[in-house]
Amino acid sequence: MREPRQITASQTMMSIFNSMIGISILGLPRIASEHVNSGAVLVTIIGLGIMMIGMGIMTLLGYRFPKTSFIQFSKQIIGKKLSFLFGLFILVFFILLIGFITREFSFMLSSFLYPDTPMIVLVGAMLIIVAIATRNDITTISYIHFFYFPFLLIPLLLLIVLALENVDIRYVKPFLGNGNTFSDFLQGGLTIAAFPFVHIGIFLLTVLTPHTHSPKNAIRGSLLGGLFSSLLIILTLFVTIGVFGSMEAKSPLWPLYVLTRMVQLPLELLERLDILFLGIWVLSAFTTILSGYLIIIYTGSQLFNLKSHRVLSYIALPLVFGAAMYPQNIFHLFELIELVGKWGLIITMIYPLFLLFIALIRKKGKVMK
Amino acid sequence: MKHAAKSVLLVILVLLMAGCWDRMEIEERATILGLSIDLHDEETSDEPINHPNSDNIPTSEIGMVKITAQLAVPGQIPLGPSQGGGGGGPEDTVWVVKAIGHSMDDAISNLQQQLGSTLFLGHLKIIIISKEVAEKGIKEISDYIKRHPEIRRDTWLLVNGKMAEETLKIAPKLERVPVLYLSGMLDNAIKMGKFPKGKVGEFWVGLENLGQDGYLPYITVEEKEHIQISGLAYFKDMKMVGNLEPYQIAYFNGITEQNPGGSKALVKLSEDESVMFQSTVRKSKIKATLKDGRPHIKVNLKVIGNIVEKRNMTIDSQEVSQKIEKITEGLIKEQCEQLIKETQEKQSDIFGFGEYVRGSLRSYWDTEVRTAEKWREVYKNLSVDVETQVEIKEAGIRSK
Numbered sequence: 001m002r003e004p005r006q007i008t009a010s011q012t013m014m015s016i017f018n019s020m021i022g023i024s025i026l027g028l029p030r031i032a033s034e035h036v037n038s039g040a041v042l043v044t045i046i047g048l049g050i051m052m053i054g055m056g057i058m059t060l061l062g063y064r065f066p067k068t069s070f071i072q073f074s075k076q077i078i079g080k081k082l083s084f085l086f087g088l089f090i091l092v093f094f095i096l097l098i099g100f101i102t103r104e105f106s107f108m109l110s111s112f113l114y115p116d117t118p119m120i121v122l123v124g125a126m127l128i129i130v131a132i133a134t135r136n137d138i139t140t141i142s143y144i145h146f147f148y149f150p151f152l153l154i155p156l157l158l159l160i161v162l163a164l165e166n167v168d169i170r171y172v173k174p175f176l177g178n179g180n181t182f183s184d185f186l187q188g189g190l191t192i193a194a195f196p197f198v199h200i201g202i203f204l205l206t207v208l209t210p211h212t213h214s215p216k217n218a219i220r221g222s223l224l225g226g227l228f229s230s231l232l233i234i235l236t237l238f239v240t241i242g243v244f245g246s247m248e249a250k251s252p253l254w255p256l257y258v259l260t261r262m263v264q265l266p267l268e269l270l271e272r273l274d275i276l277f278l279g280i281w282v283l284s285a286f287t288t289i290l291s292g293y294l295i296i297i298y299t300g301s302q303l304f305n306l307k308s309h310r311v312l313s314y315i316a317l318p319l320v321f322g323a324a325m326y327p328q329n330i331f332h333l334f335e336l337i338e339l340v341g342k343w344g345l346i347i348t349m350i351y352p353l354f355l356l357f358i359a360l361i362r363k364k365g366k367v368m369k
Numbered sequence: 370m371k372h373a374a375k376s377v378l379l380v381i382l383v384l385l386m387a388g389c390w391d392r393m394e395i396e397e398r399a400t401i402l403g404l405s406i407d408l409h410d411e412e413t414s415d416e417p418i419n420h421p422n423s424d425n426i427p428t429s430e431i432g433m434v435k436i437t438a439q440l441a442v443p444g445q446i447p448l449g450p451s452q453g454g455g456g457g458g459p460e461d462t463v464w465v466v467k468a469i470g471h472s473m474d475d476a477i478s479n480l481q482q483q484l485g486s487t488l489f490l491g492h493l494k495i496i497i498i499s500k501e502v503a504e505k506g507i508k509e510i511s512d513y514i515k516r517h518p519e520i521r522r523d524t525w526l527l528v529n530g531k532m533a534e535e536t537l538k539i540a541p542k543l544e545r546v547p548v549l550y551l552s553g554m555l556d557n558a559i560k561m562g563k564f565p566k567g568k569v570g571e572f573w574v575g576l577e578n579l580g581q582d583g584y585l586p587y588i589t590v591e592e593k594e595h596i597q598i599s600g601l602a603y604f605k606d607m608k609m610v611g612n613l614e615p616y617q618i619a620y621f622n623g624i625t626e627q628n629p630g631g632s633k634a635l636v637k638l639s640e641d642e643s644v645m646f647q648s649t650v651r652k653s654k655i656k657a658t659l660k661d662g663r664p665h666i667k668v669n670l671k672v673i674g675n676i677v678e679k680r681n682m683t684i685d686s687q688e689v690s691q692k693i694e695k696i697t698e699g700l701i702k703e704q705c706e707q708l709i710k711e712t713q714e715k716q717s718d719i720f721g722f723g724e725y726v727r728g729s730l731r732s733y734w735d736t737e738v739r740t741a742e743k744w745r746e747v748y749k750n751l752s753v754d755v756e757t758q759v760e761i762k763e764a765g766i767r768s769k
Contacts, residue, residue, distance in 0.1 A: 113391070170721065170725060174731040248578070252515075
């Protein structure tokens, strides 16, 4: 079945935004302040800067090969065998990563909302819904993202505005942090660039680009999406550090979620917003996992020359489920996410750069004007 | 066939997503509204529930703890305004239970052992610790509260001058549930400008920050009947080292720019002349500079307020008003300096001057200070300048 090509720039942007705003940004303030204390804002800017480079590389590749998918053009560039091997790496990497973030999300749900519900059910329910949603074609999935976009954006802006009045500017100073060296920032930046949402955001482009209206739309959408989500992530980080201070931001597992539990509407319209916000985080986790799952089955279908990504919708389920159930506890999970995420940088940054380089040398694909 | 498969899947999904595992009827929950933590002095041990009954049981750093909980009795707490008549007093709406244990959770489990329904801490409003507990250190209690997913950061943590459990036994006339009365009282005190924002979330921020120390509301129970806010307990690291008098809270609020204003000061102008000054807005600018290689804090405090009462004098001209402003400025400056000096002696930087130093004098902090302990040493001999400015806006609706 041929997939229609009609994703617009704004849909690309919204898809990237929804995929990046997910469960990992809840823990971002903790990890950023662990590395460089009050330099957290700067280190996040560095990390997201690395991500923008990755997105840039992917966009350039997409522009050179507008009609073919990532796996197809990597075949053209470096040959069948090598590209198949890397394709397998990509597949395994994303299966692990998506499993892990589903598990992190389930951990959060189980500690705040469903203490007695078995982990298997929380993980399973989410993955099954995601698998069903990926039975749609890619254009429809981008419409799903389009639909959820305001439900994520508006509460997030509301959160930032409500928390802003409690921000103590002392806590975000000094901008460089105390007692940090250049290598602290570099390591912190790399850790943030290895966050699951970065990988998903970058690789989602490989799925969307072949289906966008025109290559120009793809470029515009991906750059806008990357910048816009980065801006919001930095703002949420800023308010979290500004309210808690970098020392206190280290102590909860998900500082941003703790912040959402604290904010109150003016005039005490509703005493507690946390249940409302928990709903928003469930949505954000759904959209992120949806994109990630789509990357798995789309890459898989291209790799094994299948007709459509739908074929793998349910086949991939046990694999991702297995990855999700593997970590023993939350500490094990966080260690694994960091480890896998860092190795993933090779796949999402260095490998595309390598492809672009070879393509330039061998003059493959559309030549840029 | 395809439809059949789909419907089976749907049915399974419905079963999976109903969330029956965590179904909990409200009657099955023992909702704790208030919790108090005291020391248990007698050497009698608790019930052997989490450990065998022997002498060699790890006990928290403060010793055996006694926990008193105020539970809401289901169905007895009226929603909305009470309809008057018929309703009983607090004895009917809440239930006070006690337990002792070797640690926080040990005591809570012992409490659970006495109750038929599951304890629920999601609606916990107030945790009261006795002064003894606060002075011995709240590291473990704080960790427990922070770790518990049900307890929220907008819970009040209070220090009671004597026995904490007394607070839960009082029966105020204005509200059916004593704990709600107490938390409402504190919220209102903030709105009236008489108390700084100081829920447990803010306390933890002060506690964790390197250049800052925590403070908690300090209350006393008067005649076993009503509760009074009688100052601010300030901490050095995890231990309470002293408390401010209620009148000093006004100056603390001024330095830390807590708005709206509202606290009053009786200003003596001469032997038999005095006015009552009430602040409305406080503006405070704090700057950290380096002077001869040592940090120096400059506080610029501006207080805008009204005259609400006078004695033996006429207030009818700008000249008089300026005179009052001048004298009030002097008073505020003196009191602020006194207050800062007091906390310096106890090495408790509740104003967070250290955070200004950390933020603005980065290289000084990185070479000389680095840790919270070192900052407390520096704070002890820190030079602080207080500049005050008072503006009188209104003097009531009398012409003289």
